[in-house]
Amino acid sequence: MSEPESSSADAVVIGGGPAGCTVAILLRQYNPAARIVLLEKEKFPRHHVGESTLPDANAVLHKIGVIDDLNKAGFPIKCGLTYKWRHDRPMFTDLFSRGVHANLQERLYPRGIPDHSWQVERGRYDQILLDRARAAGVEVVEQAQVDDVLRDPAEPSAVTGVRLRVAGSSQAITARHTIDASGQARLLSRRLGLAAEKFALGDTALYRYYEGFEWNESLIGSFYDGKIFFASVPRGWMWFIPISTTTASVGLVTRKSFLAGSAPDDVFDEELGHAPEIAAMLTAAHQISHEYTDEPPRTYAVQDWTYRNRQLAGPGWYLVGDSAAFVDPILSSGMNLAHNCALLVANAVNTEWNHPEIAADEVRSGYEALYAEIYSSFLSMATWWYERRDTDIRDW
Ligand SMILES: Cc1cc2nc3c(=O)[nH]c(=O)nc-3n(C[C@H](O)[C@H](O)[C@H](O)COP(=O)(O)OP(=O)(O)OC[C@H]3O[C@@H](n4cnc5c(N)ncnc54)[C@H](O)[C@@H]3O)c2cc1C
Structure with a gap:
C-alpha cells in the first residue's frame, strides 16, 4: 500500500x-507568515441550525473583519428577545439595543462595533466567515474529511496533526497545533477518548422552516429592530426566529422521553397549539425545506447538546x-x-508559538480555567430559565 501524501503546517483547524x-483568521492575522490549513468536510454553503446571534460576539467579528459583510447581507437586525415564559405572567422583552428606525443608514452601516446582532441564515453567515478566512490567507480545503488525529508515539496525549480524505485520496498533515472545531462531531475528543460531562436540560430539538409568515411587529419588532420570540410549552419551549422578511425558523426544544410513542410531527403540532402567538404568525405560511436540499419539507431533529469536555487542551491541541x-x-x-x-484559543496558541518562556501547560490550563468560568455562567443562566418555565410543564 502506498504512503498517504503528507505535508506540514503551523496549525491545522478541523471544521x-x-x-x-x-x-484560523486570528492565527493568520497574528502570524502572517504561518501556514494555517482549515479542513471542512462539507461544500459551503451548507445548512446548520442555530440562527440567532448575540452582540457579545461583535468585538471578535469586528476583529476578524466581517461586520461590514454581515450588515450588508440583509439579515434581519436583532435588538432583543421577547419571552412568554409563564402563562400566568405577562410577556416581557429584554433589549440590548435600543436604536430604531431613526438614522437607518447609520444603523445598518455603523462604523466600528454595532450594539445589535442578527437573525441569520447559517449557510450564508458561515460562508461569509469562510470567505474571510480565504481572504486572510488561510488555506481552506472544502470536502476534506478528517478521519483521525496523528499521535506522538513517545507521548500518547500529544497530537501532531491529522489524517484526512480529500477527493478520494488519503493525506496526512503534521502541524505544531491541531485545533478541533468540528462542532458536535467532536472528532478529536472522540479519537482521544476524552470524557464529557452532560447536564439535564433540553436534549432534543425539532425544527421547521416556514415561508410566508405574518410578521407581527408588536411581538417581534420590525426588520430593523427585531426580537426573537420564545414561549414555554408543556413539553419544553419553542423558538420563533425570522431569518428573512418571509422565512422563519420555528423550533421545539424538548426531551427524548417526551417523544416516546408519538410521531415527532404530532408532538411539534401539539406544542405549537400551546404557543398561539407563534401559530398565529404561521396561519398563512407553508413549510419549506432548508435552502441547500432538494428534499421535500420535513421536521428536522438534533439531539444531545448540553455537555462539557473535561479536558479542553493538551500538548499540540485545543x-x-x-x-x-x-x-x-x-x-x-x-x-x-x-x-x-x-x-481565547488563538491567543493561547499564539502565546505558545511566540513566548517559549511561558510553560505551554500553563497556557493551556489558563484557557481551560477561563472557559470553565464562561461556561459555568451560561450553564447557571440556562438552568435558571428551565427552572422557571410553566407550572403545568411535564416533569423535566
Ligand atoms: C437546536 C439548536 C439551536 C441552536 N440555536 C442557536 C442560536 O439561536 N444561536 C446560537 O448562537 N447558537 C445556536 N445553537 C448552537 C450553534 O449552532 C453552535 O454553537 C455553533 O454552530 C457552533 O459553531 P462551531 O464552529 O463550534 O461548530 P459548527 O458550526 O457545527 O461547525 C463545525 C464544522 O465542522 C465540520 N466538520 C465536522 N466534522 C468534520 C470532520 N471530521 N472533518 C472536517 N470537517 C468537519 C462541519 O461540517 C461543520 O461545518 C443552536 C444549537 C442547537 C442544537
Whole structure:
C-alpha cells in the first residue's frame, strides 16, 4: 500500500464553522507568515441550525473583519428577545439595543462595533466567515474529511496533526497545533477518548422552516429592530426566529422521553397549539425545506447538546466551539461562545508559538480555567430559565 501524501503546517483547524474560521483568521492575522490549513468536510454553503446571534460576539467579528459583510447581507437586525415564559405572567422583552428606525443608514452601516446582532441564515453567515478566512490567507480545503488525529508515539496525549480524505485520496498533515472545531462531531475528543460531562436540560430539538409568515411587529419588532420570540410549552419551549422578511425558523426544544410513542410531527403540532402567538404568525405560511436540499419539507431533529469536555487542551491541541462544550439553545449563546472562545484559543496558541518562556501547560490550563468560568455562567443562566418555565410543564 502506498504512503498517504503528507505535508506540514503551523496549525491545522478541523471544521469551518464560526469557531474554526475565527481561530484560523486570528492565527493568520497574528502570524502572517504561518501556514494555517482549515479542513471542512462539507461544500459551503451548507445548512446548520442555530440562527440567532448575540452582540457579545461583535468585538471578535469586528476583529476578524466581517461586520461590514454581515450588515450588508440583509439579515434581519436583532435588538432583543421577547419571552412568554409563564402563562400566568405577562410577556416581557429584554433589549440590548435600543436604536430604531431613526438614522437607518447609520444603523445598518455603523462604523466600528454595532450594539445589535442578527437573525441569520447559517449557510450564508458561515460562508461569509469562510470567505474571510480565504481572504486572510488561510488555506481552506472544502470536502476534506478528517478521519483521525496523528499521535506522538513517545507521548500518547500529544497530537501532531491529522489524517484526512480529500477527493478520494488519503493525506496526512503534521502541524505544531491541531485545533478541533468540528462542532458536535467532536472528532478529536472522540479519537482521544476524552470524557464529557452532560447536564439535564433540553436534549432534543425539532425544527421547521416556514415561508410566508405574518410578521407581527408588536411581538417581534420590525426588520430593523427585531426580537426573537420564545414561549414555554408543556413539553419544553419553542423558538420563533425570522431569518428573512418571509422565512422563519420555528423550533421545539424538548426531551427524548417526551417523544416516546408519538410521531415527532404530532408532538411539534401539539406544542405549537400551546404557543398561539407563534401559530398565529404561521396561519398563512407553508413549510419549506432548508435552502441547500432538494428534499421535500420535513421536521428536522438534533439531539444531545448540553455537555462539557473535561479536558479542553493538551500538548499540540485545543478544542473550541461546540467541540469543547455547548450549553443550550435557550441562551442563543452557541455562536457567541464559538467566536469568543476562538479568540481565547488563538491567543493561547499564539502565546505558545511566540513566548517559549511561558510553560505551554500553563497556557493551556489558563484557557481551560477561563472557559470553565464562561461556561459555568451560561450553564447557571440556562438552568435558571428551565427552572422557571410553566407550572403545568411535564416533569423535566
Ligand atoms: C437546536 C439548536 C439551536 C441552536 N440555536 C442557536 C442560536 O439561536 N444561536 C446560537 O448562537 N447558537 C445556536 N445553537 C448552537 C450553534 O449552532 C453552535 O454553537 C455553533 O454552530 C457552533 O459553531 P462551531 O464552529 O463550534 O461548530 P459548527 O458550526 O457545527 O461547525 C463545525 C464544522 O465542522 C465540520 N466538520 C465536522 N466534522 C468534520 C470532520 N471530521 N472533518 C472536517 N470537517 C468537519 C462541519 O461540517 C461543520 O461545518 C443552536 C444549537 C442547537 C442544537
